Amino acid sequence: MITIKHEGCIFCVGCSSVCPVSAIEAVGTRMEHYPEKCIDCGLCVKVCPANVITLHKGVKSAAQLETRGTGHAPKEAGE
């Protein structure tokens, strides 16, 4: 999945306009990410003019990202 650092986002909708699966959308005053739709293609990361999107390959949820961040993530099959 990807994470968006909202501080630094200039709300230009570049990420959502290149996302092939509509997994990012401008809602209200911030970019919302729908991890269940995300296919980890990384196009949004490349196009972002503010450089605020990070791709975490193989991570499926925010909770999993957190455990991985602390170094306690269980090893997954195929890794």
Place this chain on the structure above:
Amino acid sequence: MNYDHDVIVIGGGPAGSTFSRYCAGAGMDVLIVDKRKEIGVPVRCGEGLGAREVVSQGLELPKKCISAEIVGAKVVAPNGKEIVWKDKQTTGWVLERKFFDKWLCELAVDKGAKVHTYTRATELIREDGKIAGVKLSHGGRDSYEVRAPLVVSAEGMESFMARAAGFKTVHSLYDVDTCYQYEMKPYDHQNLIELYFGNALAPRGYVWIFPKSDRKANVGIGIGGNLMNAKKNGGIPGADPKVLLDKFISTHPQLKDSSTLIDFGGVISVGAPLDEFVKDNFMVIGTAAKQVDPIHGGGIALAMETSVMAADTVIEAFRKKDFSRAGLMPYEKKWKDTLGKKMAKRLLLRKVMEKFSDDDLDYIFNAITERDLNSVMDGNFAGPVAKVVAGRPQLLKVLGALVS
């Protein structure tokens, strides 16, 4: 079938508002929904607009919408050589977009269109397999359904409902420019649009300075989306619009000491328009249909011109009660026969231009005149191409595409 409106327009930008103004003026019941809290905000654009389309629609811009008048353009080669170019094509305004968009939208309201802000279209409603309206959400709180025999996507770059209707509106990295821009002050401009070219300065793009009121200017950069932060596939490592723009500013004699007043950014479509603009009970207009000039990325004038064509067709379809694909087709056909042909030439020019090295650019800027630039922008490439190729025959391979 019971409908709430004759047409639902998604997006209250220049395309949606202009289209709605004409349709409401012809007696149609029009609903515009815009997901932003305020029409025209945030601004994501250089704010330049040529005078022609505004004049031809009989509009007079209120003072608050105009930040500065443009009297011409200055293009600067990688080696610093400048060509100043003044003519009808380069006259216009740098707008205050937030006021301009709101004013255009209010004109539609004056004609009877209804507008709902902070209202996001979340889903298309289909009945008996046909599009019959949209599900809306106001401020993320109230969800409701609104029905109409025609839904128009004027959604801009995101164009989610157009995607839902089956249009291929997703942008490829190659066909977008990714941009960063500051509003800066002070900058003593000469009411010229300034464009700086160079592969190191702005790979497959340029740096622009657009004059604004009170010694201000929009200073921005656009670079090829496929080159961004790319470590492979021919990309340029570290190509980052903000980094490159900051670098340009730090070496610019005047701007290096200026302040930034606004940070904004955007992604501009610089590719081909959609293959089709209409389906049964659905239509796409403006940037949502990728109707954007591939050379300068400008979309406002095209959106306004397109909207007139679309509205003419829709008003006729309304009279005949025929919102089928066939009934909406005159708009698509007319666009392709007129603006489409013009934009195809611009796209070709963009694709040729991105092959030039800095040395080629320096040579070309030296060889051509203001008049040549005019014919190029009019789509008459033969004269200028002959001139360049005469002095640098090796460019024929690249430039040949423009005259074959």
